[in-house]
Amino acid sequence: xxxxxxxPKSQKKNxxxxxxxxxRRFIQASAVGGLAITALKxxxxxxxxxFSTLHHLSATEGAILFSVVEAMLPDNAxxxxxxxxxxxxxxxxxxxxxxxxxxxxxxxxxxxxxHATVSMGFSIFRFSSLxxxxxxxxxxxxxxxSIGLLRLGLESxxxxxxxxxxxxADAFRSIGYPGPIAPGFTGPEASRxxxxxxxxxxxxxxxxx
Amino acid sequence: xxxxxxxxxxDMVLKADLCVIGSGAGGSPVAWTAAKQGKRVxxxxxxxxxxxxxxxxxxxxxxxxxxxxxxxxxxxxxxxHIHQGKGVxxxxxxxxxLCGRVPKKVExxxxxxxxxxxxxxxxxxxxxxxxEKHIRVSRxxxxxxxxxxLVFKRGVDALGYKGGYLQHNxxxxxxxxxxxxxxxxxxxxxxxxxxxxxxxxxxxxxLADTWATRLxxxxxxxxxxxxxxxxxxxxxSLHQVTIHADVFCVSxxxxxxxxxxxxxxxxxxxxxxxxxxxxxxxxxxxGIFRETLNSWSGIPQSYECTEFMDFSHGAAHRVWLLPAFAxxxxxxSILSGFGPEHAKYMKDYAHMASFGAVVHDETPxxxxxxxxxxxxxxxxxxxxxxxxxxxGLREASRIMLAAGAKKALIPxxxxxxxxxxxxxxxxxxxxxxxxxxxxxxxxxxMGTVWMGxxxxxxxxxxxxxxxHMDNLFVSDTSLFPSSLGAPPQLTTYxxxxxxxxxxxSML
Numbered sequence: 180x181x182x183x184x185x186x187p188k189s190q191k192k193n194x195x196x197x198x199x200x201x202x203r204r205f206i207q208a209s210a211v212g213g214l215a216i217t218a219l220k221x222x223x224x225x226x227x228x229x230f231s232t233l234h235h236l237s238a239t240e241g242a243i244l245f246s247v248v249e250a251m252l253p254d255n256a257x258x259x260x261x262x263x264x265x266x267x268x269x270x271x272x273x274x275x276x277x278x279x280x281x282x283x284x285x286x287x288x289x290x291x292x293x294h295a296t297v298s299m300g301f302s303i304f305r306f307s308s309l310x311x312x313x314x315x316x317x318x319x320x321x322x323x324x325s326i327g328l329l330r331l332g333l334e335s336x337x338x339x340x341x342x343x344x345x346x347x348a349d350a351f352r353s354i355g356y357p358g359p360i361a362p363g364f365t366g367p368e369a370s371r372x373x374x375x376x377x378x379x380x381x382x383x384x385x386x387x388x
Numbered sequence: 389x390x391x392x393x394x395x396x397x398x399d400m401v402l403k404a405d406l407c408v409i410g411s412g413a414g415g416s417p418v419a420w421t422a423a424k425q426g427k428r429v430x431x432x433x434x435x436x437x438x439x440x441x442x443x444x445x446x447x448x449x450x451x452x453x454x455x456x457x458x459x460x461x462x463x464x465x466x467x468x469h470i471h472q473g474k475g476v477x478x479x480x481x482x483x484x485x486l487c488g489r490v491p492k493k494v495e496x497x498x499x500x501x502x503x504x505x506x507x508x509x510x511x512x513x514x515x516x517x518x519x520e521k522h523i524r525v526s527r528x529x530x531x532x533x534x535x536x537x538l539v540f541k542r543g544v545d546a547l548g549y550k551g552g553y554l555q556h557n558x559x560x561x562x563x564x565x566x567x568x569x570x571x572x573x574x575x576x577x578x579x580x581x582x583x584x585x586x587x588x589x590x591x592x593x594x595l596a597d598t599w600a601t602r603l604x605x606x607x608x609x610x611x612x613x614x615x616x617x618x619x620x621x622x623x624x625s626l627h628q629v630t631i632h633a634d635v636f637c638v639s640x641x642x643x644x645x646x647x648x649x650x651x652x653x654x655x656x657x658x659x660x661x662x663x664x665x666x667x668x669x670x671x672x673x674x675g676i677f678r679e680t681l682n683s684w685s686g687i688p689q690s691y692e693c694t695e696f697m698d699f700s701h702g703a704a705h706r707v708w709l710l711p712a713f714a715x716x717x718x719x720x721s722i723l724s725g726f727g728p729e730h731a732k733y734m735k736d737y738a739h740m741a742s743f744g745a746v747v748h749d750e751t752p753x754x755x756x757x758x759x760x761x762x763x764x765x766x767x768x769x770x771x772x773x774x775x776x777x778x779x780g781l782r783e784a785s786r787i788m789l790a791a792g793a794k795k796a797l798i799p800x801x802x803x804x805x806x807x808x809x810x811x812x813x814x815x816x817x818x819x820x821x822x823x824x825x826x827x828x829x830x831x832x833x834m835g836t837v838w839m840g841x842x843x844x845x846x847x848x849x850x851x852x853x854x855x856h857m858d859n860l861f862v863s864d865t866s867l868f869p870s871s872l873g874a875p876p877q878l879t880t881y882x883x884x885x886x887x888x889x890x891x892x893s894m895l
Contacts, residue, residue, distance in 0.1 A: 253731030273448065275622055276458030291582055315727050323801045324727065330801055330824040338667055338721045339462075345716035346448040354737040356684060356716055360446035360564040361572055366440035367560075370581075371576035374439040377588045379389040385402060385593055385629075387428060 224307060229264045235274040235282055236289075241267050243289045244339075246307035250314035251340045257349055266343035273342060285339075288332050390437045390476060390588060393597035396617045399628045404430040404593075405895050407613055407633040407646065409600045412478020414864030415639025416583035418517075421888030423592035427895055430593045430631050432586070432613070434640075434761075436473030436620040437596040438481065443570030447717040450569040454482045457734035463753075463765045467823040468669060470765060471831045472641055476596050477580030479641070479831075484567050484689050485556040485576055486875035487525045489493075491700035498869045502840030507850035507886060519881045523557040534565065534686020536711045536741045539677060541691045543791030544709075548561050548589040549695035554710070556687070557877075565685040569715070579881075598629055599761050603636065603652040608858045610636045610654075616760070623761075635638055635859045635891055637836075637852070639884070642866040643755045643763040646836035651757040655856040661837055666871035667830035669769050670746040671777050671821075672712055673784040675793035676736045683713040683741055688882060698781055699748065699873050706773075707780040708873070709787065712744030722827045725805040733797065743787060745780020747772045748873040755836050767856075771830075774821045777828070782816045785827035800826050832876050837866035852887035859894070863887045 225279055230241025244267045249258055296302045301317055302309060309317070321333040344350050351358050365371055379385075406422045408415040411433040423429045438453055444471060451459035457473045463470065473479030490498075494702055495512070519525075530553075533541060546553040561575040574581060588594060597620050604612040613636060617627045638645045646662040654661070693709035714722065716737065723733050733740075753767030769777065781798055788796040789809050798804040798816075801824075821828075838847025843855040852867060854860040863884045865876050872879060 180489070191755075231703075251730075253728040253734070254728050255731070264588070269448065276452035277460055280762075281457070281460065287578055327676045327822070334721075334824065334827075335466075336855065337726055340726070341720040342448055342451075342507060342717050345720045346446060350716065353731075354716060354734050356737060360566065360685075364441075364572050366443075366572055366574055370440050373585060374813065375439075377390045377585060378437060378439075379391045379395050381394050383391075383395055384397065385389075385391045385395060385400065385595060387593070 204333060225265075229260065230267060233268065233271040236271050236286075240286065240289045241271070243293045243307050244270060247292070247318075247336055248340050248343065250311050250318060251337060252344055253353070255353060257343065266340070268340045269343040269346065270381060273339070285335070287336060292332065292336070390596060390746045392437055392593040393617050393626055394639070396595065396627050396629065397596070401630045401632065401712065402430060402593075404428045404631060404633040406430070406635045406637065406891065407432065407631045408639055409613060410478060410639035410641065410644065410864060411476050411579060411584055412473065412639060412641065412864065413480050413579050413877045414867075414884045415637060416477070416579035416587070416861050417881055417884035418637045418639065418861075418888035418891060419592050420583040420587040420590075421885065421892060422895065423587040423590040425892060426591070427892075428591070429587065429854065430595065430633065431587070432598045432600050432631070433476050433478075433594060433596045434599040434644075435476065435478075435596065437476045437594070438570065439552045440466040440570070440572050440574040442567070443572040445564070445566045445569055445572065447569060447715050450482075451717075452589050461765075463546060463767050465768070465823065467828065468667070468767055470643075470667060470833060471829065473644065474832065476584055476594055477578050480576065480578035481516055481570050481580065482568050483578070483831075485558045485578075486689060487520070487523075487555040487557050487878040490879050491699040491873050493608055494870065494873050497701050500840070502838075502846055502869050503794065504839060504850040505841050506890070507839075511886065512882070515882045516878065519878060519885060523582050523881065524559045525555050525557050525878070527555050528553045528687065528690045532563065532687050533690050534563070534683065534688070535681030535815065536683035536713045537687070537690040539681065539741050539791040539793070540693075540743055540787065541676075541698035543787035543789075544691070544693045544695075544895035546790040547787060549693050549787070550697070551691060551693045553691055554692055555575040556879050561687065563686045565688060566715075567688055568601065573603045587619060600648055601651065601760050603638075603654060603860070605652070605654065605857065608856065610857055611862045634842040635894055637863050637887070637891065639862070639864040641864055642833040642836045643765055644737060645862055645864055645866045646755040647757040647763045649837065651884060654854070654860070656847075657856065658844050662680045662755045663752060663769055664835040664838060665755050665765065666749050666751070666834045666868070667767060668834075668871060669749055669773065669777065669828050669830050670712070670744050671781055671826060671828055672742055672744045672799070673781060673788055674723065674733075674797040674799065675741045675743075676733075676795055676797070677739050677741060677791075677793050680738050681741055682738055684715050688713060693783075693787065696779060697748065699875070701870070702750070705779065706748040706750075706776050706873075707783065708748065708781065710744055710746070711742070713740075713742045722799055723797070724801060726800045733803070741788065741791070741793065743784040745777065745784050747773050747776040747780065749776075749871045752835070763789070765833075776807055777821055778816060778819045781819070782812055785812050785816070786829055798826070832865065832872070834865040834868040834876060835870070837862045838869040839845075839867045851890040852883065853890070861891060863889055
């Protein structure tokens with residue numbers, strides 16, 4: 180059998196790209212790159228920077244909610260990051276009226292959802308790292324789960340997302356809904372005057388005259 | 389005058405003849421009765437003072453303003469949503485203006501079980517008449533049926549079911565369809581317009597944004613109520629207010645009143661307060677029609693079906709059927725699914741009808757206080773009431789298809805589509821409803837501090853006087869010894885007037 184000699188060291192300096200990218204090197208590079216992307220998907224959050232000023236949710240929760248909104252909206256909805264950011268901020272604003280205990284449960288829900296894709300064996304990636312299609316698939320599984328808490332979780336997410344979306348002019352247009360019948364209407368004049376008279380001026384303290 | 393958190397800049401103590409806690413249908417006639425007789429009346433109201441000019445007709449703005457927990461209040465396990473109002477005027481700011489007296493059989497049951505000395509049939513009837521005149525109750529007519537109600541009536545008529553036009557307390561109505569978000573036209577003859585405003589014009593003082601947290605008592609006498617002024621948007625606690633008065637009337641709703649009494653450790657030797665909560669749980673069926681209905685527009689509920697409404701206690705049929713449509717945020721939350729699956733239903737929004745099935749329930753739930761301001765509501769319909777819900781889904785679907793709907797949609801986790809009446813019994817007869825199967829909503833919490841003659845079996849007398857205290861009254865839906873089986877505002881106003889007159893005999 181003819182022996183294949185090792186390349187002498189002096190010949191390595193003269194390698195071309197074609198010779199550098201051997202099959203072994205290509206496989207090694209792909210594996211490293213894949214691991215890097217996986218690490219990013221496992222540890223990093225896209226769009227987290229958009230949510231540094233939320234009142235009730237952390238930036239991470241904002242990013243998770245972003246991925247929920249993106250998955251739950253209709254296909255014909257405007258899903259640019261700026262628009263979805265507005266939806267997430269609207270949800271955050273809405274939480275002012277919600278009891279603190281319920282807001283704590285929303286924190287748990289968002290983190291729970293984010294990691295449930297891995298813990299429940301659906302994917303090796305977290306929820307927000309999945310494609311929209313995969314996210315919808317996972318949420319559908321929650322929707323029809325025999326576990327009541329998962330169905331409740333899905334409905335809670337849905338009510339927040341649709342509160343944010345179906346308040347917009349775009350959504351109104353898509354369903355043929357005209358919105359307020361009298362935007363900016365300040366009420367019949369007689370009523371306005373009557374109620375204005377009842378309201379104490381800001382500097383007046385309660386007391387009997 | 390009406391004061392809000394803007395006016396109350398420090399802790400304060402006020403003295404009055406009468407302190408009324410809650411400005412809704414129960415408390416407002418009490419305050420009005422005393423104020424117009426020259427008494428010093430303070431009304432505490434947890435919600436803000438919203439005027440018609442503040443009603444923007446946008447759900448995301450008005451739910452936080454007009455509803456407790458921004459419309460997200462629910463039972464402890466979140467299985468049933470319970471919508472309750474806040475604001476000067478209480479739930480009458482956002483209600484649909486339905487007016488109905490207590491059904492005869494329900495009244496008979498109340499008298500049989502609890503006697504109700506002091507509230508004779510004659511007194512009740514004459515007080516109803518006074519209230520109906522005061523809040524301008526009238527029966528709606530065919531010209532006031534919107535798209536949703538027209539198809540509902542069409543279906544009821546096609547099936548030969550019993551039905552009729554509803555009574556309302558609206559005057560000068562523009563038929564905008566935004567009743568649930570507050571009327572910008574001030575057409576509702578509600579607690580704010582009909583009782584609170586005149587009470588304030590007679591000298592009553594209303595402290596809005598002011599949450600009563602505890603009654604203080606010495607022996608059998610309540611001597612004061614402690615309250616916290618809160619910022620209306622964030623809920624941040626600002627200042628403390630204490631009201632001393634000769635008489636106190638708690639009108640904070642069936643959940644709020646019970647929670648306040650329990651939080652205050654008011655004597656309750658038979659441990660009754662907070663039990664026997666009834667709510668009229670409701671489910672809905674949607675339908676898609678070929679014709680354009682624009683169901684969001686016009687008077688939301690003008691026609692009812694009473695075919696399955698028997699008011700006898702324990703009756704086999706206890707379901708009230710009527711139109712029940714929601715604006716986009718509400719409707720989208722009730723319909724199943726999300727993404728493209730959900731969008732395919734919402735794209736037919738202009739062709740959509742929706743009917744509700746409200747159960748005259750017999751399940752006794754309970755209320756407990758939660759923290760300083762909240763309520764812990766425990767309620768899950770028992771087997772019998774869930775069977776009524778299934779009956780309601782069946783018959784609402786039947787009416788929908790009889791009216792000509794292309795399909796009826798029952799919003800389970802996976803929408804059930806029915807395209808023929810034959811399918812209804814086949815697919816729904818053996819149905820069981822479990823928690824989180826579909827949206828169950830209630831808007832009429834009742835009971836919890838109910839009236840009766842015997843202290844061992846009731847909490848207050850038929851004059852609303854708490855059995856175990858000398859100067860404490862209750863006036864709201866918590867008075868009802870059972871589910872009412874009718875829209876509660878008229879009866880609540882009526883009992884409020886009756887109680888207000890009795891309180892006057894003490895002042």
